[in-house]
Amino acid sequence: MATKVVMEALSPTMEEGRLIEWKKQEGETVAAGDVLAEVETDKAVMELVARAGGVLRKQLVPAGATVPVATTVAVIAGKDEDIAALLGNGSAAPGAGAAKPAQGAAGAETAAAAETAGAAETVATAETAAAAGKAHPAPVVAAAPAAPATPADGGRVKASPLARRIAAERGVDLAGIAGSGPGGRVVQRDVERAPVAAAPAAGAAPRPARALPDEGYADEPLTQIRKTIAKRLVQSIGPVPTFYLTAEVDMERAWDAREALKALGPEGKVSFNDIILKAVATALRQHPACNAWWQDDHIRYWRDVHVGVAVAVEDGLITPVVRHADRKTLREISAEVRDMAGRARERRLRPEEYTGATFSISNLGMYDISHFTAIINPPEAGILAVGGIIEKPVAADGQVTIRRRMQVTMSCDHRVIDGATGAEFLRTLKTLLENPLALVW
Amino acid sequence: MAVLTYRDALNQALREEMQRDDRVFLMGEEVAEYNGAYKVSRGLLDEFGARRVVDTPIAELGFAGIGVGAAMVGLRPVIEMMTWNFALLAIDQIVNSAAKMRYMSGGQVGVPIVFRGPGGAALQLAAQHSQAFESWYAHIPGLKVVAPATPADAKGLLKSAIRDDDPVVFIEGEMLYNLKGEVPDGGEHLVPIGRAEVKRAGGEVTLVCHSKTVAVALKAAEELAAQGVDAEVLDLRSIRPLDEAALLASVAKTHRCVVVEEGWAFAGVGAQVVDTIQREIFDELDAPVLRVTQADVPMPYNKHLEKAAKADVPKTVAAARKVLYLE
Structure with a gap:
């Protein structure tokens, strides 16, 4: 199964990241959890880790480059697996061509989308489809790419009432979340997995609650x-x-x-x-x-x-x-x-x-x-x-x-x-x- | 606590209330000499005599009307319908007389009466004798409707129904009469009308049920637990008044709900439950509320078709998984 490595939102306010150094080179075998690269965010130097194992087939971004969150930076796949679809097809790398968000406030959406993409976006090939099921023991977490909540035509986001309420409480933008329910409906679990949005830079808008899993x-x-x-x-x-x-x-x-x-x-x-x-x-x-x-x-x-x-x-x-x-x-x-x-x-x-x-x-x-x-x-x-x-x-x-x-x-x-x-x-x-x-x- | 059958729990309730209050009497087909078609009234004729345990002809409208009249002048009749299917013949007395008398007399005349008997399907009794009528009576202002699922609730609710100053439609289950369960000892075991009960606590989905579907929901909850799903089983016990507080508290906790009932879906009990939930706690819902009901056909006589038409455990499990987005 080929997997795209994307620039993940490594801090709540991160909109783009500078890839400081590749820790794995093309052709190297990597396991899930291995550090692929060091990335400088707006706050710290963080590690970008592999979400899946395989061979690091292609680095798409040179060391030193700064790219927006959600940009595909590399592809991990089997040694001889055909990854042309991931490299050639523009739609396979949604972040790569996407313009940097026009305004700072849009960063939250990008960050949310990136987190989802980084966690779940995988492309199954025929011979590894069976293995995909094993790789995700929780049946809820489908390996298939989840439909984005926002239809391409910019129509309304479909979300359960509870998902809407939680998103409002946490300051999460639903539009950036891929819904796992029928027809791409965003449901509770999707919102709870999404990263909390960043606070608007210095606007008059109220700062969203910093929700923590802790209920103390x-x-x-x-x-x-x-x-x-x-x-x-x-x-x-x-x-x-x-x-x-x-x-x-x-x-x-x-x-x-x-x-x-x-x-x-x-x-x-x-x-x-x-x-x-x-x-x-x-x-x-x-x-x-x-x-x-x-x-x-x-x-x-x-x-x-x-x-x-x-x-x-x-x-x-x-x-x-x-x-x-x-x-x-x-x-x-x-x-x-x-x-x-x-x-x-x-x-x-x-x-x-x-x-x-x-x-x-x-x-x-x-x-x-x-x-x-x-x-x-x-x-x-x-x-x-x-x-x-x-x-x-x-x-x-x-x-x-x-x-x-x-x-x-x-x-x-x-x-x-x-x-x-x-x-x-x-x-x-x-x-x-x-x-x-x-x-x- | 004593272990009693549902049948004997009802018998205890009748006996205790007849001992407690001389105005209480039982009337219906075969209730006296034959000890009741389902033996609920066993021994009552011997203990209380023919003045208070009265056999009637096969004339539901007539003895229902006699009961309403008796209640209007101060007695507390318990009218047994051999099954609720037969009460169709008496529905004018129940709906037009019993339910409306207090309102139409400007509050001067109440009708403290209980209509009771088994409702819903048993096994292969065919279309005319396999009907769940809860929603019919619950539709009527002026009637209270209860449908207990356990011996303890049967006893406690029947005693409360007999003591109630307004007409109560008390729906039992033919398949429940042999069900055994613990019943608190002592004469004052009362279950208030209008109070639901959590029969099994859980956190992820609420299975709302009553009467025979409580057993269905509990079994479904067990199967769901084996699949890693923590289901709560809420037994409504009373259909009207509906315990909205308990219903809303449970669904606000679990965020997902499936209503399981014996009757047909259209304008059924579940429809009222769903209306209450979406109106009061829309923002708590993570999925549409689903319903498991009898198929929208007259109950088939054929054994396999009858089984397929009924609300059952696999359908309940499937609906619960659907609202949890596990399908």
Whole structure:
């Protein structure tokens, strides 16, 4: 069975990819899962893997070339199999001739189509047709190419009501999904397999929900008061009505704790950022009202705590996510952040490693910034801006003493978090950082 | 819990309600001296006497009318139809008198009566004696229609029907009378009218059924489980009022539905079920709701043709696979 290798959407926002290097050459035997090439996406350098085994018969794109998502870049087939149909026939490579999407917003469709194509588009020849059945043990996943949901004449997309609802919730464009139901009807399973669409670049359109397979959250319908608060605030200040809460934290004990851990040897080395991350995660567990996403018509309160950490990279920043940070030890958090920050700078993070945060932290303390405000990363409802630890005179017990102090400023989406709610969270955070033993309690 | 036949569960319900309330009496063909054509009324004549267990001539319209009149003046008759096919002769009393009296008297006169007997096909009773009439009566405002599938539901629903202040059409099954099942002990086992029950929980497709098709759906669910499909079996128990909440909750969970019923498809019980689903939870559906019904012909007498005409397990399994897009 001959299989086309297409440029896959390797990140949620990828529209095109640069094929950096072929890892397999023409004539080489490849197995499903083998790395065929390295591809640079808009976010990272990723691996393009073979979806089927055989011989890499033809590379259609030279190393260094940039091609749109869904372009056929190679053909895998049996050693002597006739692949002319795949090479010569324009319709066999739908992506190759397709013009780059005219607008950025169209990228979502392309990405969705590419994922489907990459996963299922195969061409069975007579002698291997029987084997095709074995290769796909789940009878639901037909090996035959699924009909595209959009008829060639541009008519309406046929989709089940449930598929439409799920697509709307996830921000998936149905037009890009190949339907597996009768007459190409898009059904639930087709939508659930499709990648989530990218957010529109910077438009006024609401950001689609970042749906994750994990159901560790509770969706709460908006109450009238929340609706009114949201409407009024957005009118007043912009799409994400933000307010800021600043607290000053005494870091003497955290400093001592870090020194004590450091004395245990190289393994004990943790950063202040790790300690803050752990404290934030623990405080979020106690204040679920701050561990939430604004979802336009409801608020999603996460049961799990996934904390994003802004990391500066060469030409911007990226936010690796420490998942279940509240359940991890300081040592685990420290190792994970070090690993992900390193790979972020090498642009080798996988998409699932920098999406899905329920709250974020941005730390500029190492740049001697004493205080700043960070911008919320929607749909998250809060982000904590962490300043440097600075020795300063502080009045305590009627005496002026020199203490190590740190200012943190929380940006809150007022549609989700009210002043008192955010203040209570910050108070807990301050208590935890000033009594770091509580983090292991 | 005691294990009883469906027949004995009905007998218990009658006996308990007759003991409980002196106004309750049973009337119909062969119900007294012969202990009932299907022995549902066994022993009742001996216990309650001829005043309360009354044999009638073969005159359905007449004794149905006597029952309606008795109910209007304060008694609580249970009118046994030897089968619901024979009640065609009495349908004027059921539909025009019993169902409408409360409305047409401006609420002054209720008709607390139960019409009961076996409905649907048995084996080779041919076209005139093999009919499921649930949808006929469910069509009528003023009637309640129940069709229990198990001994426990038969007992609990008959007791509720007898205590109900309005006419109840109680449809049993000739093929169900020997069915055994656990029935809660004690005199107060009541199953409320208008409440469906999940007979088997599942997550991928809801099989809606009632009466004899509950067994069909349960068997189909077993076969589907062997094929890796997790089916839920929802027994309506009451056709009218229809338990829309239970129906919608189940289909909203599974997103797919097949309705299995004994009757014909056209304007059948399933048609009402489908209407409810598409109207209330359109956005939950991943596939059209399919129906498994009797073929659109008078029931054949020929054994093989009769089998082919009935709703059965293979047809139900096939429909479930179709709504799951597995075909």
